[in-house]
Amino acid sequence: MASPEQVFTLLASRVRTEEKLIMAAFERHGASFDHIDARNFFIVSGGLGPAPRVVLNREIGQFRAGYAAGALENAGATVVNSAAATAVCGDKWLTTEALRNRGLPTPRAALALTPEAGLAALEEIGYPAVIKPLVGSWGRLVTPVADRQTAAAVLEHVAALSSPQSHIVYVQQLVPKLDRDIRVIVVGGEALGATYRRSPEWRTNVARGGVSEYCELGQENAKLAVAAAEAVGADIAGVDLVEDGDGRVSVLEVNHRVEFAGFQAAQGDRVDVADRIVRHLMTRAAS
Amino acid sequence: MSVAVCPECDAEVAVDVGTRVAEIIECGDCRVELEVIGMDPPVLSQAPEVEEDWGE
Numbered sequence: 001m002a003s004p005e006q007v008f009t010l011l012a013s014r015v016r017t018e019e020k021l022i023m024a025a026f027e028r029h030g031a032s033f034d035h036i037d038a039r040n041f042f043i044v045s046g047g048l049g050p051a052p053r054v055v056l057n058r059e060i061g062q063f064r065a066g067y068a069a070g071a072l073e074n075a076g077a078t079v080v081n082s083a084a085a086t087a088v089c090g091d092k093w094l095t096t097e098a099l100r101n102r103g104l105p106t107p108r109a110a111l112a113l114t115p116e117a118g119l120a121a122l123e124e125i126g127y128p129a130v131i132k133p134l135v136g137s138w139g140r141l142v143t144p145v146a147d148r149q150t151a152a153a154v155l156e157h158v159a160a161l162s163s164p165q166s167h168i169v170y171v172q173q174l175v176p177k178l179d180r181d182i183r184v185i186v187v188g189g190e191a192l193g194a195t196y197r198r199s200p201e202w203r204t205n206v207a208r209g210g211v212s213e214y215c216e217l218g219q220e221n222a223k224l225a226v227a228a229a230e231a232v233g234a235d236i237a238g239v240d241l242v243e244d245g246d247g248r249v250s251v252l253e254v255n256h257r258v259e260f261a262g263f264q265a266a267q268g269d270r271v272d273v274a275d276r277i278v279r280h281l282m283t284r285a286a287s
Numbered sequence: 288m289s290v291a292v293c294p295e296c297d298a299e300v301a302v303d304v305g306t307r308v309a310e311i312i313e314c315g316d317c318r319v320e321l322e323v324i325g326m327d328p329p330v331l332s333q334a335p336e337v338e339e340d341w342g343e
Binding site: 012013014015016019020023035037060061062063090135136137138140238255256257258259 | 305307308309310311338339340341342343
Protein backbone atom coordinates (compact mmCIF):
# COMPACT_ATOMS: atom_id res chain seq x y z
CA MET A 1 0.00 0.00 0.00
CA ALA A 2 2.77 2.43 0.85
CA SER A 3 6.55 2.49 0.84
CA PRO A 4 8.22 2.02 4.25
CA GLU A 5 9.33 5.67 4.35
CA GLN A 6 5.83 6.87 3.53
CA VAL A 7 4.43 8.44 6.68
CA PHE A 8 1.21 10.20 5.70
CA THR A 9 -1.77 9.17 3.61
CA LEU A 10 -4.77 11.25 2.69
CA LEU A 11 -7.80 9.04 2.15
CA ALA A 12 -10.49 10.77 0.10
CA SER A 13 -12.64 9.99 -2.89
CA ARG A 14 -13.38 13.63 -3.59
CA VAL A 15 -10.76 16.35 -3.60
CA ARG A 16 -12.27 19.69 -2.72
CA THR A 17 -10.90 22.97 -1.42
CA GLU A 18 -10.13 21.49 1.99
CA GLU A 19 -8.23 18.49 0.63
CA LYS A 20 -6.25 20.73 -1.73
CA LEU A 21 -5.30 23.04 1.15
CA ILE A 22 -4.20 20.04 3.21
CA MET A 23 -2.12 18.63 0.34
CA ALA A 24 -0.49 22.03 -0.13
CA ALA A 25 0.27 22.15 3.61
CA PHE A 26 1.89 18.69 3.45
CA GLU A 27 4.05 19.96 0.60
CA ARG A 28 4.99 23.17 2.43
CA HIS A 29 6.14 21.11 5.40
CA GLY A 30 8.11 18.77 3.14
CA ALA A 31 6.03 15.86 4.48
CA SER A 32 5.89 12.88 2.14
CA PHE A 33 2.30 11.84 1.57
CA ASP A 34 0.16 9.95 -0.86
CA HIS A 35 -3.46 10.26 -1.76
CA ILE A 36 -5.59 7.13 -1.77
CA ASP A 37 -8.92 7.32 -3.53
CA ALA A 38 -11.32 5.47 -1.23
CA ARG A 39 -13.16 4.11 -4.26
CA ASN A 40 -10.06 2.06 -5.12
CA PHE A 41 -9.25 1.00 -1.57
CA PHE A 42 -9.35 -2.59 -0.40
CA ILE A 43 -7.56 -4.48 2.33
CA VAL A 44 -7.11 -8.21 2.81
CA SER A 45 -7.81 -9.56 6.27
CA GLY A 46 -4.53 -10.16 8.09
CA GLY A 47 -2.97 -7.23 6.28
CA LEU A 48 -0.52 -7.45 3.41
CA GLY A 49 1.14 -4.24 4.68
CA PRO A 50 3.03 -2.15 5.09
CA ALA A 51 0.15 0.03 6.13
CA PRO A 52 0.64 3.78 6.02
CA ARG A 53 1.59 5.05 9.47
CA VAL A 54 -0.71 8.05 9.77
CA VAL A 55 -3.88 8.29 7.71
CA LEU A 56 -5.97 11.44 7.50
CA ASN A 57 -9.44 10.12 6.81
CA ARG A 58 -11.24 12.67 4.64
CA GLU A 59 -13.54 10.18 2.94
CA ILE A 60 -16.86 11.85 2.20
CA GLY A 61 -19.01 8.69 2.46
CA GLN A 62 -19.72 7.78 6.07
CA PHE A 63 -19.84 4.01 5.51
CA ARG A 64 -16.63 3.96 3.49
CA ALA A 65 -14.95 6.24 6.05
CA GLY A 66 -15.98 4.04 8.95
CA TYR A 67 -14.90 0.73 7.44
CA ALA A 68 -11.63 2.18 6.15
CA ALA A 69 -10.77 3.65 9.55
CA GLY A 70 -11.40 0.36 11.34
CA ALA A 71 -9.51 -1.76 8.82
CA LEU A 72 -6.51 0.59 8.73
CA GLU A 73 -6.31 0.80 12.50
CA ASN A 74 -6.39 -2.98 12.66
CA ALA A 75 -3.52 -3.06 10.17
CA GLY A 76 -1.48 -0.86 12.49
CA ALA A 77 -2.06 2.64 11.17
CA THR A 78 -2.92 5.70 13.21
CA VAL A 79 -6.11 7.02 11.68
CA VAL A 80 -7.26 10.58 12.25
CA ASN A 81 -10.04 10.74 13.16
CA SER A 82 -10.14 7.33 14.77
CA ALA A 83 -12.63 4.66 13.77
CA ALA A 84 -14.41 5.12 17.10
CA ALA A 85 -14.74 8.88 16.64
CA THR A 86 -15.90 8.42 13.05
CA ALA A 87 -18.60 6.02 14.23
CA VAL A 88 -19.82 8.35 16.98
CA CYS A 89 -19.78 11.55 14.92
CA GLY A 90 -21.42 9.82 11.98
CA ASP A 91 -24.42 8.79 14.05
CA LYS A 92 -26.61 11.46 15.61
CA TRP A 93 -27.80 9.26 18.45
CA LEU A 94 -24.30 8.14 19.43
CA THR A 95 -23.22 11.79 19.36
CA THR A 96 -26.08 12.79 21.64
CA GLU A 97 -25.23 10.00 24.07
CA ALA A 98 -21.50 10.86 24.06
CA LEU A 99 -22.24 14.52 24.81
CA ARG A 100 -24.78 13.68 27.53
CA ASN A 101 -22.44 11.15 29.12
CA ARG A 102 -19.86 13.92 29.40
CA GLY A 103 -22.47 16.21 30.96
CA LEU A 104 -22.36 18.69 28.06
CA PRO A 105 -25.41 20.72 27.07
CA THR A 106 -27.13 19.40 23.95
CA PRO A 107 -30.77 19.57 22.85
CA ARG A 108 -33.02 16.82 24.23
CA ALA A 109 -33.30 13.93 21.84
CA ALA A 110 -34.89 10.51 21.65
CA LEU A 111 -34.31 7.34 19.68
CA ALA A 112 -37.26 5.27 18.50
CA LEU A 113 -36.92 1.87 16.88
CA THR A 114 -39.93 2.28 14.60
CA PRO A 115 -41.67 5.28 13.01
CA GLU A 116 -44.71 4.50 15.18
CA ALA A 117 -42.59 4.70 18.31
CA GLY A 118 -41.16 7.92 16.89
CA LEU A 119 -44.55 9.56 17.25
CA ALA A 120 -44.69 8.57 20.92
CA ALA A 121 -41.11 9.80 21.39
CA LEU A 122 -42.10 13.17 19.97
CA GLU A 123 -44.86 13.49 22.59
CA GLU A 124 -42.16 13.04 25.22
CA ILE A 125 -39.73 15.54 23.61
CA GLY A 126 -42.49 18.03 22.83
CA TYR A 127 -43.18 20.25 19.83
CA PRO A 128 -41.68 21.93 17.89
CA ALA A 129 -39.15 19.23 17.20
CA VAL A 130 -36.92 17.94 14.42
CA ILE A 131 -36.87 14.51 12.80
CA LYS A 132 -33.40 13.67 11.51
CA PRO A 133 -31.86 10.71 9.72
CA LEU A 134 -29.37 8.95 12.00
CA VAL A 135 -26.68 9.13 9.33
CA GLY A 136 -26.30 12.03 6.97
CA SER A 137 -25.08 15.56 6.82
CA TRP A 138 -25.52 18.94 5.17
CA GLY A 139 -29.01 19.18 6.71
CA ARG A 140 -30.33 16.59 4.28
CA LEU A 141 -33.81 15.20 5.12
CA VAL A 142 -33.81 17.06 8.42
CA THR A 143 -37.45 17.95 8.96
CA PRO A 144 -38.93 20.37 11.49
CA VAL A 145 -42.30 19.29 12.84
CA ALA A 146 -44.54 21.82 14.56
CA ASP A 147 -47.26 19.45 15.70
CA ARG A 148 -48.42 15.83 15.90
CA GLN A 149 -50.29 15.98 12.61
CA THR A 150 -47.20 17.04 10.66
CA ALA A 151 -45.04 14.52 12.51
CA ALA A 152 -47.42 11.67 11.66
CA ALA A 153 -47.26 12.57 7.97
CA VAL A 154 -43.44 12.78 7.99
CA LEU A 155 -43.13 9.47 9.84
CA GLU A 156 -45.45 7.81 7.33
CA HIS A 157 -42.95 8.79 4.65
CA VAL A 158 -40.10 7.52 6.84
CA ALA A 159 -41.88 4.16 7.17
CA ALA A 160 -42.08 3.90 3.37
CA LEU A 161 -38.29 4.19 2.96
CA SER A 162 -36.65 0.94 1.91
CA SER A 163 -33.59 0.82 4.17
CA PRO A 164 -34.20 -0.78 7.61
CA GLN A 165 -31.85 1.78 9.16
CA SER A 166 -34.11 4.57 7.89
CA HIS A 167 -36.86 3.22 10.17
CA ILE A 168 -34.81 3.98 13.27
CA VAL A 169 -36.02 7.44 14.15
CA TYR A 170 -34.04 10.19 15.81
CA VAL A 171 -36.01 13.13 17.11
CA GLN A 172 -34.63 16.23 18.72
CA GLN A 173 -36.02 19.25 20.48
CA LEU A 174 -36.02 22.26 18.14
CA VAL A 175 -34.01 24.95 19.91
CA PRO A 176 -35.59 28.39 19.45
CA LYS A 177 -32.27 29.77 18.32
CA LEU A 178 -31.07 32.98 16.81
CA ASP A 179 -30.72 33.16 13.02
CA ARG A 180 -27.25 31.72 13.24
CA ASP A 181 -25.17 29.02 14.82
CA ILE A 182 -21.51 28.97 15.75
CA ARG A 183 -18.96 26.67 14.13
CA VAL A 184 -15.82 26.06 16.17
CA ILE A 185 -12.97 24.04 14.72
CA VAL A 186 -10.94 22.00 17.17
CA VAL A 187 -7.60 20.43 16.28
CA GLY A 188 -5.55 18.43 18.76
CA GLY A 189 -7.51 19.66 21.76
CA GLU A 190 -7.29 23.33 20.82
CA ALA A 191 -10.09 25.52 19.50
CA LEU A 192 -8.70 27.34 16.46
CA GLY A 193 -11.45 29.90 16.13
CA ALA A 194 -15.12 30.35 15.37
CA THR A 195 -17.47 31.53 12.69
CA TYR A 196 -21.12 32.43 12.68
CA ARG A 197 -23.13 30.57 10.10
CA ARG A 198 -26.21 32.44 9.01
CA SER A 199 -28.89 31.37 6.62
CA PRO A 200 -32.14 32.74 5.25
CA GLU A 201 -33.71 29.37 6.11
CA TRP A 202 -33.80 27.56 9.45
CA ARG A 203 -30.91 25.22 8.56
CA THR A 204 -27.60 27.05 8.62
CA ASN A 205 -25.50 24.41 6.85
CA VAL A 206 -23.11 26.00 4.38
CA ALA A 207 -24.12 23.24 1.95
CA ARG A 208 -27.64 24.77 2.15
CA GLY A 209 -26.45 28.25 1.30
CA GLY A 210 -25.47 29.29 4.82
CA VAL A 211 -22.81 32.00 4.98
CA SER A 212 -19.77 31.98 7.28
CA GLU A 213 -18.78 35.16 9.12
CA TYR A 214 -15.95 35.73 11.56
CA CYS A 215 -16.92 35.29 15.20
CA GLU A 216 -14.79 36.21 18.19
CA LEU A 217 -14.40 32.96 20.09
CA GLY A 218 -15.06 33.42 23.78
CA GLN A 219 -13.40 31.32 26.44
CA GLU A 220 -16.60 29.50 27.43
CA ASN A 221 -17.45 28.47 23.87
CA ALA A 222 -13.86 27.40 23.24
CA LYS A 223 -13.94 25.25 26.36
CA LEU A 224 -17.29 23.75 25.37
CA ALA A 225 -16.12 22.93 21.84
CA VAL A 226 -12.92 21.28 23.07
CA ALA A 227 -14.93 19.24 25.58
CA ALA A 228 -17.36 18.18 22.82
CA ALA A 229 -14.50 17.03 20.58
CA GLU A 230 -13.05 15.09 23.51
CA ALA A 231 -16.43 13.56 24.30
CA VAL A 232 -16.66 12.00 20.84
CA GLY A 233 -12.93 11.20 20.74
CA ALA A 234 -12.17 13.40 17.74
CA ASP A 235 -8.70 14.88 17.13
CA ILE A 236 -10.14 17.12 14.44
CA ALA A 237 -13.69 18.35 14.78
CA GLY A 238 -16.13 20.93 13.55
CA VAL A 239 -18.33 21.62 16.56
CA ASP A 240 -21.65 23.33 15.94
CA LEU A 241 -22.96 25.36 18.85
CA VAL A 242 -26.42 26.81 19.03
CA GLU A 243 -27.44 29.73 21.18
CA ASP A 244 -31.02 30.17 22.35
CA GLY A 245 -32.78 33.49 22.93
CA ASP A 246 -31.63 33.52 26.57
CA GLY A 247 -27.96 33.15 25.65
CA ARG A 248 -27.70 29.49 26.65
CA VAL A 249 -25.30 27.62 24.38
CA SER A 250 -25.56 23.93 23.58
CA VAL A 251 -23.75 21.53 21.25
CA LEU A 252 -25.81 20.65 18.20
CA GLU A 253 -23.40 18.29 16.48
CA VAL A 254 -19.76 17.36 16.05
CA ASN A 255 -18.44 16.77 12.53
CA HIS A 256 -15.49 14.45 12.07
CA ARG A 257 -14.61 15.37 8.48
CA VAL A 258 -14.90 19.06 8.94
CA GLU A 259 -15.43 21.28 5.91
CA PHE A 260 -13.51 24.47 6.55
CA ALA A 261 -13.37 26.41 3.28
CA GLY A 262 -15.97 28.94 4.49
CA PHE A 263 -14.42 29.03 7.95
CA GLN A 264 -10.97 29.70 6.48
CA ALA A 265 -12.25 32.49 4.24
CA ALA A 266 -13.96 34.13 7.23
CA GLN A 267 -10.87 33.77 9.42
CA GLY A 268 -8.47 35.19 6.84
CA ASP A 269 -4.92 35.27 8.23
CA ARG A 270 -5.96 34.63 11.82
CA VAL A 271 -5.49 30.88 11.50
CA ASP A 272 -4.45 28.38 8.84
CA VAL A 273 -6.64 25.33 9.43
CA ALA A 274 -4.91 23.04 6.92
CA ASP A 275 -1.54 23.91 8.39
CA ARG A 276 -2.77 23.16 11.92
CA ILE A 277 -4.17 19.83 10.75
CA VAL A 278 -0.89 18.83 9.13
CA ARG A 279 1.12 19.94 12.14
CA HIS A 280 -1.15 17.86 14.35
CA LEU A 281 -0.62 14.82 12.11
CA MET A 282 3.14 15.36 12.36
CA THR A 283 2.82 15.37 16.14
CA ARG A 284 0.82 12.13 16.03
CA ALA A 285 3.44 10.58 13.73
CA ALA A 286 6.21 11.48 16.15
CA SER A 287 4.42 10.04 19.18
CA MET B 288 -3.39 25.63 -17.99
CA SER B 289 -4.43 22.61 -20.08
CA VAL B 290 -7.58 21.79 -21.92
CA ALA B 291 -9.73 18.64 -21.71
CA VAL B 292 -12.94 17.60 -23.39
CA CYS B 293 -16.26 17.53 -21.55
CA PRO B 294 -17.63 13.95 -21.85
CA GLU B 295 -21.17 15.32 -21.73
CA CYS B 296 -21.14 18.05 -24.41
CA ASP B 297 -17.71 17.80 -26.09
CA ALA B 298 -16.87 21.38 -25.14
CA GLU B 299 -13.29 22.27 -24.27
CA VAL B 300 -12.81 22.67 -20.51
CA ALA B 301 -9.87 24.59 -19.04
CA VAL B 302 -7.96 22.66 -16.39
CA ASP B 303 -5.65 24.73 -14.18
CA VAL B 304 -2.10 23.56 -13.54
CA GLY B 305 -2.71 23.08 -9.79
CA THR B 306 -5.75 20.85 -10.32
CA ARG B 307 -5.62 17.51 -8.49
CA VAL B 308 -6.94 14.12 -9.49
CA ALA B 309 -10.40 13.50 -7.94
CA GLU B 310 -11.16 17.23 -7.94
CA ILE B 311 -14.54 18.34 -9.26
CA ILE B 312 -14.77 21.09 -11.87
CA GLU B 313 -17.65 22.41 -13.91
CA CYS B 314 -18.06 22.50 -17.66
CA GLY B 315 -18.49 26.14 -18.69
CA ASP B 316 -20.80 25.15 -21.52
CA CYS B 317 -23.24 22.55 -20.18
CA ARG B 318 -22.59 23.21 -16.44
CA VAL B 319 -22.31 19.51 -15.64
CA GLU B 320 -20.01 18.58 -12.75
CA LEU B 321 -16.90 16.76 -13.93
CA GLU B 322 -14.33 14.73 -12.05
CA VAL B 323 -10.67 15.01 -12.99
CA ILE B 324 -9.56 11.40 -13.40
CA GLY B 325 -6.10 12.09 -14.84
CA MET B 326 -3.78 15.08 -15.19
CA ASP B 327 -1.14 14.01 -17.66
CA PRO B 328 -2.93 14.75 -19.94
CA PRO B 329 -6.08 15.99 -18.17
CA VAL B 330 -9.03 13.61 -18.52
CA LEU B 331 -12.54 14.28 -17.28
CA SER B 332 -15.51 12.06 -16.50
CA GLN B 333 -18.94 12.84 -15.14
CA ALA B 334 -18.79 13.43 -11.39
CA PRO B 335 -20.49 10.80 -9.21
CA GLU B 336 -23.93 11.57 -7.84
CA VAL B 337 -24.11 12.62 -4.21
CA GLU B 338 -24.89 9.60 -2.03
CA GLU B 339 -27.11 9.39 1.02
CA ASP B 340 -24.28 9.02 3.52
CA TRP B 341 -22.09 11.81 2.19
CA GLY B 342 -21.29 14.71 4.41
CA GLU B 343 -18.88 16.11 6.91
